Ligand SMILES: NC(=O)C1=CN([C@@H]2O[C@H](COP(=O)(O)OP(=O)(O)OC[C@H]3O[C@@H](n4cnc5c(N)ncnc54)[C@H](OP(=O)(O)O)[C@@H]3O)[C@@H](O)[C@H]2O)C=CC1
């Protein structure tokens with residue numbers, strides 16, 4: 324396959340999806356801001372900071388010149404944490420042409436505006452086709468060659484088809500969806516519950532409890548989706564339940580690891596510093612709690628987690644309080660308001 328592709332962001336996920344496309348024969352340019360790291364990637368074919376020991380294709384070239392990376396690319400994937408996403412896209416937008424496909428891989432929400440990353444792409448680059456890639460995609464497992472799949476969501480069917488052609492490989496499948504909001508919201512919300520799962524794992528909870536937590540997380544996510552006008556049925560796919568399961572189960576998830584560290588008695592600052600990579604769920608928890616308060620959405624798990632994470636509430640007291648809540652019905656999430 325001969326396509327020219329740009330990936331903005333040289334972290335673990337940006338690097339690993341860039342490499343899938345490079346191994347498929349695409350000419351991929353990876354933009355990162357650290358010149359020494361770019362040079363090392365090009366010399367040694369390894370991103371030793373984020374994916375040590377993983378050999379990168381020679382079709383993948385790292386570069387710190389944003390204009391040179393974006394120029395001439397058919398598709399531009401943006402793998403920048405939500406906290407810097409707008410700033411990086413604002414830098415790139417002047418060199419973009421309207422036919423270039425823009426795809427966010429970022430599972431987060433902008434602080435203050437509650438904009439998802441596709442909203443930012445559409446706002447800053449209104450003439451470009453926009454899509455979102457989201458699914459159970461732990462970067463280190465993809466690097467290790469484990470089979471997985473993701474969802475490419477866009478209102479633009481040509482974008483979906485093209486991304487499927489570029490990304491599908493012997494170990495990676497891309498399924499299409501036109502529900503951009505549902506796909507993006509699922510990937511964003513599940514990070515909150517991955518923190519809760521990591522925390523509960525550190526407390527030594529049983530398998531029943533883990534299963535209950537994931538299932539009630541899905542119910543809570545779906546309640547939030549309905550209140551926000553999204554389709555909760557999309558959460559039954561790879562970008563919803565698929566990503567929820569992996570992120571709530573694996574110690575490779577950074578959000579799970581933050582929760583685990585909190586459960587071991589570390590402070591939020593210690594947990595985040597020790598991680599050294601982005602854990603989007605910490606900011607998402609803050610933003611979702613605010614939305615839930617403003618819109619009166621019943622989210623006991625997110626509310627309780629917020630108290631533990633940001634107000635140092637004792638976990639056992641928070642759990643006891645949740646267990647004494649009014650008995651509720653199951654599967655209420657599939658009923659739109
Ligand atoms: N890792 C994973 O398993 C998956 C991650 N994702 C999503 O992908 C997104 C990106 O995450 P991921 O690659 O994992 O993150 P990492 O923490 O691994 O890396 C973040 C990358 O973004 C770069 N960056 C941060 N701020 C800026 C900026 N202002 N300008 C330029 N570069 C910047 C960092 O550069 P520097 O090193 O110089 O600080 C680093 O290369 C996240 O939102 C995550 O939710 C999605 C699926 C799986």
Ligand SMILES: O=C(CO)COP(=O)(O)O
Nearest residue numbers: 458459460461576577578
């Ligand atoms: O989204 C992910 C896997 O699909 C990665 O999760 P973390 O950001 O928690 O590592």
